Amino acid sequence: MAVSLRGRDFISLHDFSTEEIWQFLETARMLKLRQKAGLEDRPLVGKTLGMIFTKPSTRTRVSFEVAMVQLGGYPLFLSSQELQLRRGETIADTAQVLSRYLDGIMIRTFAHQDVLELAEAASIPVINGLTDLLHPTQVLGDLLTILEKKGRLEGLKLAYVGDGNNMAHALLHGGAKVGMHVSIASPEGYKPQPEIVAEAQADAQKTGARLEVLTDPAEAVRDADIVYTDVWASMGQEAEKESRVPIFQPYQVNSALMARAKPDAIFMHCLPARRGYDTTDEVLDGPQSVVIDEAENRLHAHKAILALLLG
Numbered sequence: 001m002a003v004s005l006r007g008r009d010f011i012s013l014h015d016f017s018t019e020e021i022w023q024f025l026e027t028a029r030m031l032k033l034r035q036k037a038g039l040e041d042r043p044l045v046g047k048t049l050g051m052i053f054t055k056p057s058t059r060t061r062v063s064f065e066v067a068m069v070q071l072g073g074y075p076l077f078l079s080s081q082e083l084q085l086r087r088g089e090t091i092a093d094t095a096q097v098l099s100r101y102l103d104g105i106m107i108r109t110f111a112h113q114d115v116l117e118l119a120e121a122a123s124i125p126v127i128n129g130l131t132d133l134l135h136p137t138q139v140l141g142d143l144l145t146i147l148e149k150k151g152r153l154e155g156l157k158l159a160y161v162g163d164g165n166n167m168a169h170a171l172l173h174g175g176a177k178v179g180m181h182v183s184i185a186s187p188e189g190y191k192p193q194p195e196i197v198a199e200a201q202a203d204a205q206k207t208g209a210r211l212e213v214l215t216d217p218a219e220a221v222r223d224a225d226i227v228y229t230d231v232w233a234s235m236g237q238e239a240e241k242e243s244r245v246p247i248f249q250p251y252q253v254n255s256a257l258m259a260r261a262k263p264d265a266i267f268m269h270c271l272p273a274r275r276g277y278d279t280t281d282e283v284l285d286g287p288q289s290v291v292i293d294e295a296e297n298r299l300h301a302h303k304a305i306l307a308l309l310l311g
């Protein structure tokens with residue numbers, strides 16, 4: 001039986017059980033179907049979501065904002081530049097005050113610890129819209145996309161090629177929860193954090209997911225159903241953008257690498273991509289790419305998160 005997720009935070013996929021992850025996915029599927037059929041669901045009438053951004057965003061901002069509107073609620077965009085946080089007001093004070101006005105907070109920022117601190121002091125749900133450590137709302141949308149394209153999650157193999165960053169971490173968490181094998185290939189010095197791999201391994205043992213962290217991209221994509229990549233330098237790492245190019249060049253997802261995966265493999269990217277670097281145009285715009293459907297599914301996944309946490 002479905003448990004209530006009302007009032008919970010959404011900070012890491014690791015915090016949820018396999019059943020709870022499926023509850024988000026089934027709700028997203030249902031809301032998407034109903035929207036496509038022209039039906040309205042407005043469980044959040046009178047509810048307000050504050051959205052704090054200290055990093056840029058196209059998909060996360062627009063999809064959360066539209067998700068709130070479609071569910072009958074009100075999204076309030078809060079640039080960190082305009083909040084008193086910029087002048088040194090503490091996260092804890094901000095969290096307590098915002099909890100008196102709002103029904104939920106979505107935050108995108110640098111330090112994961114800041115999101116944990118916000119959630120600790122807030123009495124309303126806090127949603128992680130990306131930190132340097134994790135990007136869980138992205139991966140919920142990605143699981144929905146894989147489910148739609150492949151008809152299942154358990155037993156599939158996802159190969160992630162590139163930086164062992166917030167995306168690699170969240171994919172390890174998500175794959176482990178649903179029994180999907182995740183093979184990561186990253187250069188030495190850019191592997192996922194061992195603590196995250198250990199968290200995911202604990203779940204993988206229960207669900208049968210096989211997780212591996214490799215160096216060779218060709219080995220990672222062998223027999224893969226999904227090939228996934230991300231930028232080589234994330235937000236906050238702009239100074240390393242050019243120096244990372246020669247290190248990550250062998251990790252570029254191009255037609256030659258895609259040819260080593262299963263013939264019916266799909267290509268995924270959280271976007272934005274740095275075209276011609278992490279991915280070639282041929283792959284991004286090619287028949288195996290599902291990146292635009294993937295971006296759309298952020299909206300449906302976010303509606304599920306908001307409806308279940310705030311509804």
Ligand code: CP
Pocket residue numbers: 056057058059060061130138270271272
């Ligand atoms: N994938 C993603 O989170 O995109 P934005 O940075 O545009 O929100």
Ligand code: NVA
Pocket residue numbers: 130135165166167230231233234235270271272
């Ligand atoms: N790893 C990227 C993801 C962007 C959605 C970043 O953090 O910039």
